[in-house]
Amino acid sequence: MIRLLIADDQALVRGALAALLQLEDDLEVVAEVARGDEVVDAARESKPDVALLDVEMPGIDGLAAARLLRDAVPTCRVLMVTTFGRPGYLKQAMAAGASGFVVKDTPARQLADAVRRVHSGLRVVDPTLAAESLTQGDSPLTDREADVLQAARSGGTVAAIAATLFLSEGTVRNHLSSAIGKTGARTRAEAVRVAVDNGWLLPH
Amino acid sequence: MIRLLIADDQALVRGALAALLQLEDDLEVVAEVARGDEVVDAARESKPDVALLDVEMPGIDGLAAARLLRDAVPTCRVLMVTTFGRPGYLKQAMAAGASGFVVKDTPARQLADAVRRVHSGLRVVDPTLAAESLTQGDSPLTDREADVLQAARSGGTVAAIAATLFLSEGTVRNHLSSAIGKTGARTRAEAVRVAVDNGWLLPH
DNA sequence: AGCTTGTCGTGACACCTGTCATGGTCACGT
DNA sequence: ACGTGACCATGACAGGTGTCACGACAAGCT
Structure with missing residues (x-):
């Protein structure tokens, strides 16, 4: 049994x-x-x-x-x-x-x-x-890039993301830019979509 | 039976x-x-x-x-x-x-x-x-605003949305702006999130 | 006929974004 | 010790975005 x-x-x-x-x-x-x-x-x-x-x-x-x-x-x-x-x-x-x-x-x-x-x-x-x-292999995103992308899921501005993660706005933009490049996307929203579809972000 | x-x-x-x-x-x-x-x-x-x-x-x-x-x-x-x-x-x-x-x-x-x-x-x-x-009542979005928001879900730029809907970029921006206002959001991504959560957009 | 509302368009403007160059710290493996 | 790469930050710039003002048309209502 x-x-x-x-x-x-x-x-x-x-x-x-x-x-x-x-x-x-x-x-x-x-x-x-x-x-x-x-x-x-x-x-x-x-x-x-x-x-x-x-x-x-x-x-x-x-x-x-x-x-x-x-x-x-x-x-x-x-x-x-x-x-x-x-x-x-x-x-x-x-x-x-x-x-x-x-x-x-x-x-x-x-x-x-x-x-x-x-x-x-x-x-x-x-x-x-x-x-x-x-x-497909592993996620190409670094931990921090994944964090930033995760924070970008709700649709807030760079300033909002920077505030929740205690980062400078410039840093957030850099991480986003890097994530956008790695996902082959053209905007942050598209990058989020790709990352979620591939399971590179935690469930929510 | x-x-x-x-x-x-x-x-x-x-x-x-x-x-x-x-x-x-x-x-x-x-x-x-x-x-x-x-x-x-x-x-x-x-x-x-x-x-x-x-x-x-x-x-x-x-x-x-x-x-x-x-x-x-x-x-x-x-x-x-x-x-x-x-x-x-x-x-x-x-x-x-x-x-x-x-x-x-x-x-x-x-x-x-x-x-x-x-x-x-x-x-x-x-x-x-x-x-x-x-x-909560009905959806405050007009048909066209819902269309534009729907097209914005994949994360494309205004130009991409305008192309798929055969509209001028300015019109797309206007509809988006209106939808953003009605949803109480601050960005288009947030507006999409709100609309989806409330079932104002078709399932996908 | 007037009024309102939704739709589509143009133009202009402030602001936000995405990108790049640059430089610093830290942890890691060689 | 040295190189590598992730991480953080600043500054600058082109281009995209959100907002507003304004106009025009069609459909529906009073």
């Missing part, structure tokens, strides 16, 4: 996922949480064998939750189940100690298989995503 | 949703589709009583699908089941002939109830969303 923890902020999806997996004879859902910061506590209590984590959750995101879970409950393997197949998320998830990464667009039947494989110590990765991840 | 059609682009969610609803004695899933443009054909063939439509789908979005479905199969009632609780989507959904609108964050138990209520001719609307929708 494989014990499962399911973490997803959408109650409907979470419940439906649990219902689907509960149908399998060798799977048992022992915990459900809606927030990233509830994952560790729930795992400590219910001792699951595999945790299914969504990337996008309130509290802390699934990536950070995976990191914490790896330290707190090392016996629990992590399978990321996410909506968006951003190649960058895959890298971050693997770096965070996840054993698998599948998008919600995969056939339903494959999920149970993925859970069993992860439980037996194998790694499960969406093949198309893995290919994208390889061809 | 209530016959159901489920339309959602995420295979996992679609299957899980079907599994969950199949558990109810009086519900029967007779069709599942992954694209908006497959809804009408599937409905013609399987004659469902209620169609559960996601707003965001490839092909055509759930709003447009609801409009087509209303004309093609008038006996089939529409229940929108969406991820994002944008108040504007609710208005558009109701205008498109939907009988209900719930977000995926609602408790699982309530979905079956919502289906039954919709089937019996009642309207089902997420209460918090309805409140937001009332307080």
Whole structure:
């Protein structure tokens, strides 16, 4: 019997996922949480064998939750189940100690298989995503450039970004210019779009 | 026995949703589709009583699908089941002939109830969303302003927007300026963010 | 007929942005 | 010790952006 923890902020999806997996004879859902910061506590209590984590959750995101879970409950393997197949998320998830990464667009039947494989110590990765991840490589952005781009997401001016990051306006412009160049964009808004699409920015 | 059609682009969610609803004695899933443009054909063939439509789908979005479905199969009632609780989507959904609108964050138990209520001719609307929708009112943007803002989403320059819309650059700037003023934003990027959050722009 | 509103356009102006040159500090690996 | 690269900053400049004033036309309303 494989014990499962399911973490997803959408109650409907979470419940439906649990219902689907509960149908399998060798799977048992022992915990459900809606927030990233509830994952560790729930795992400590219910001792699951595999945790299914969504990337996008309130509290802390699934990536950070995976990191914490790896330290707190090392016996629990992590399978990321996410909506968006951003190649960058895959890298971050693997770096965070996840054993698998599948998008919600995969056939339903494959999920149970993925859970069993992860439980037996194998790694499960969406093949198309893995290919994208390889061809595209790592994020070309430096930490600071990513910070500035992240701050630019809400659409504020350079002055606003500089204020929130405690930087000079000129520095912000330089980082933005560099990020725009690296993303092949022509404006900061376009650079944000490219970076988000590739998973180079943290979920929000 | 209530016959159901489920339309959602995420295979996992679609299957899980079907599994969950199949558990109810009086519900029967007779069709599942992954694209908006497959809804009408599937409905013609399987004659469902209620169609559960996601707003965001490839092909055509759930709003447009609801409009087509209303004309093609008038006996089939529409229940929108969406991820994002944008108040504007609710208005558009109701205008498109939907009988209900719930977000995926609602408790699982309530979905079956919502289906039954919709089937019996009642309207089902997420209460918090309805409140937001009332307080906030309609979109203040004119059609053209929405068009320009929509074109500005990808992050292109004024020249690019003007080219795609066959307008003068000055006109584009005027519409943008007006939209920025109406949204209370200070830059076009912020205006886009506000408009998207409120559902004043079409899904994409 | 008058009025309002949305749409499209021009021109002008202050300001913001993106880019570049330049220079400094710090951490890192050789 | 030295080179490299990320990081921070300043200053300057061309060009893009947001705003405003003004005009013109069509559609709808009183």
